Amino acid sequence: MIDINLSILAAQVVTFLIALFIIWKISWKPLTEMMSRRQEKIKNDIEAAQAQRQSAEELKKTYEKHLADARVEAHKLVALASEDAQRERQAILVHGRAEAEKIVGDARRELEQEKIRLVGELRRDVSMLAVEISEKMVRKSIDPAVQEQAFKEAMDSLDKQ
Amino acid sequence: MSIVPESVEFHVPGVPPAVLMIFITWAILFSLSLFVRARLAPVPRGINVFFELIFDFIFTFADTAIGKEAHKYYPLFIGIFLFVLTGNFLGLVPGFISPTANVSVTLGLALITFVYYHAQGFREHGLKYLLQFLGPRLPWYLFPINMLMLVIELVSHTARVISLSLRLFINIFAKEVLLGILASLLVGFFLGPTLIDKGLSLTILFLRPLIILLGVLVSFVQAFIFAALAIVYVAGAVTESH
Numbered sequence: 001m002i003d004i005n006l007s008i009l010a011a012q013v014v015t016f017l018i019a020l021f022i023i024w025k026i027s028w029k030p031l032t033e034m035m036s037r038r039q040e041k042i043k044n045d046i047e048a049a050q051a052q053r054q055s056a057e058e059l060k061k062t063y064e065k066h067l068a069d070a071r072v073e074a075h076k077l078v079a080l081a082s083e084d085a086q087r088e089r090q091a092i093l094v095h096g097r098a099e100a101e102k103i104v105g106d107a108r109r110e111l112e113q114e115k116i117r118l119v120g121e122l123r124r125d126v127s128m129l130a131v132e133i134s135e136k137m138v139r140k141s142i143d144p145a146v147q148e149q150a151f152k153e154a155m156d157s158l159d160k161q
Numbered sequence: 162m163s164i165v166p167e168s169v170e171f172h173v174p175g176v177p178p179a180v181l182m183i184f185i186t187w188a189i190l191f192s193l194s195l196f197v198r199a200r201l202a203p204v205p206r207g208i209n210v211f212f213e214l215i216f217d218f219i220f221t222f223a224d225t226a227i228g229k230e231a232h233k234y235y236p237l238f239i240g241i242f243l244f245v246l247t248g249n250f251l252g253l254v255p256g257f258i259s260p261t262a263n264v265s266v267t268l269g270l271a272l273i274t275f276v277y278y279h280a281q282g283f284r285e286h287g288l289k290y291l292l293q294f295l296g297p298r299l300p301w302y303l304f305p306i307n308m309l310m311l312v313i314e315l316v317s318h319t320a321r322v323i324s325l326s327l328r329l330f331i332n333i334f335a336k337e338v339l340l341g342i343l344a345s346l347l348v349g350f351f352l353g354p355t356l357i358d359k360g361l362s363l364t365i366l367f368l369r370p371l372i373i374l375l376g377v378l379v380s381f382v383q384a385f386i387f388a389a390l391a392i393v394y395v396a397g398a399v400t401e402s403h
Contacts, residue, residue, distance in 0.1 A: 002264050002330075003264075004264060004265050004268060005177070005179075005263075005265045006265070007177070008177055008179050008180055008263060008265035008266060008269075009265040009266075009268055009269045009272075010269075011177075011180045011183065012179075012180075012183055012260075012265065012266045012269030012270065013269045013272065013273060015180075015183050015184070015187065016183075016240070016244065016269065016270065016273060017273070019187040019190075019191070020236060020237070020240040020244075022191075023187075023190060023191060023194050023240075024236045024240070026194070026195070026198060027194035027195060027197060027198040028194060028216075028236070028239060029236075030198060030201060031197060031198070031201060031209075031212060031213070031216065032216065032220075032232075032235060034201050034203070035213060035216060035217065035220075037203075038203060041203075
């Protein structure tokens with residue numbers, strides 16, 4: 001049979017309440033508060049970490065956008081530079097061609113002048129030679145006027161040639 | 162308290178063994194708690210980890226059952242759990258008896274719980290708390306059903322005290338009796354008339370550690386059940402409204 005001892009029951013109730021009150025105040029409450037603080041700190045740290053992560057992601061997105069913009073800009077610049085280079089190349093080619101044509105023209109002109117000069121000199125030398133030959137052939141038999149006429153005719157025939 | 166005396170049992174003249182065991186249980190809890198208090202640190206180590214584990218276990222359960230306001234009731238829950246757990250374990254040490262193997266002790270705990278959760282119910286809801294005992298709100302002509310609900314609730318709440326105290330008492334008492342009997346059977350080694358009797362008594366040496374292991378499990382489970390029911394009762398009183 002179960003006997004209920006009221007004095008033990010009363011001792012249990014009183015002891016439990018007093019001991020729990022004291023032990024809670026001196027030890028369990030500080031421990032609970034420490035646990036709550038730690039939990040709060042962990043929660044705050046996680047929130048801060050999440051906020052930092054979010055801000056880092058936003059920063060990354062901004063950088064990526066800037067990078068994409070810079071890439072587009074770089075492509076534009078490269079295209080522009082390529083066009084400029086093409087134009088420059090074309091201009092250099094045109095200029096070079098003109099320069100070359102000018103050099104060739106100058107050379108042609110010089111050659112023409114040289115040719116004319118040489119032809120003149122040659123004509124003079126040939127006519128002189130012809131006169132000398134004629135002189136030797138008809139020595140003193142020809143009148144100076146006839147001589148002059150013969151010289152002219154010789155010159156004309158040379159011009160025609 | 163004289164269940165089945167083990168070979169050595171502490172006795173202080175004029176102090177009932179159950180009360181002595183209550184004092185010893187609290188003395189152990191005080192010593193451990195002061196040790197824990199002295200070693201409080203943001204990063205727990207050693208025994209503080211164990212204590213924090215238990216606190217967190219009970220607090221989490223209370224938070225789940227009661228909600229945000231559960232922290233107001235933490236002291237009773239953790240007090241019940243640690244007292245019952247330590248008291249139950251105390252009986253596993255040879256020479257000591259679990260204070261919870263005494264029905265007066267468990268009844269005291271159950272009465273504290275009973276008074277506490279009703280007090281919290283009144284504190285939370287005022288006199289409207291009494292309406293909880295009438296069951297759901299019904300039309301006036303169904304008033305007899307409310308009266309029936311009142312009777313059922315009164316019986317149910319009274320039964321809670323009995324079931325809380327008896328469940329813990331019977332489980333721990335059974336464990337104590339079993340361990341005591343096994344210990345006393347060992348005497349057969351010395352007093353057994355034949356060699357077979359002496360040999361058989363030695364089997365206790367192998368059986369008793371297993372029963373002690375079972376006792377550890379029962380001690381923990383019963384402590385948790387008592388604390389969990391206290392939490393559920395408080396939750397019912399402070400949150401529920403029919």
